[in-house]
Amino acid sequence: DAGVIQSPRHEVTEMGQEVTLRCKPISGHDYLFWYRQTMMRGLELLIYFNNNVPIDDSGMPEDRFSAKMPNASFSTLKIQPSEPRDSAVYFCASSQTGVVYEQYFGPGTRLTVT
């Protein structure tokens, strides 16, 4: 398997613009997680899905953030409108129900909002 795939790898946008980050989990994994990493706050869980259903979105910072998982092989994280404080690295991870639940991370999307 190719692992967790994220796109784009880098995104530079102006304040106020809409940003869409994409993730393809590992085939067969039924959990999908979105994280954000900054120097100040470290790694934070934003939202996670199980079988395409959002389970916990308590980490989503505000209404400007939304996430969807229309099918088992694709998820999006959208920021509208974007702000400079949203600049961070956004990671997607997936795992599979079972004995281990090991999470596998994608390479991340580095977002810069100017």
Place this chain on the structure above:
Amino acid sequence: KQEVTQIPAALSVPEGENLVLNCSFTDSAIYNLQWFRQDPGKGLTSLLLIQSSQREQTSGRLNASLDKSSGRSTLYIAASQPGDSATYLCAALNAGGTSYGKLTFGQGTILTVHP
């Protein structure tokens, strides 16, 4: 609410030293504990995963232990090399309730191994 703390925040050692990274967690109701490595500007690579029923896991020069009752895990790196320089993160996977499946991360230990 689970909280994970890593000590020290940064560590600089000469090549060849054996070293220990510490991780503590406040809620012992965990499913497993994972140790990750992150190189600058890169994603997270899983190093070791210890299930709640296990005491330790080993991979090459790495050994991770888990003491659920005391809320502690350690990552032992033997004969450190400059290539081990990276940030090491531990993360606890919560079990039960509404937090099931949720990883809580520590802030990481930045390790520098100098030749």
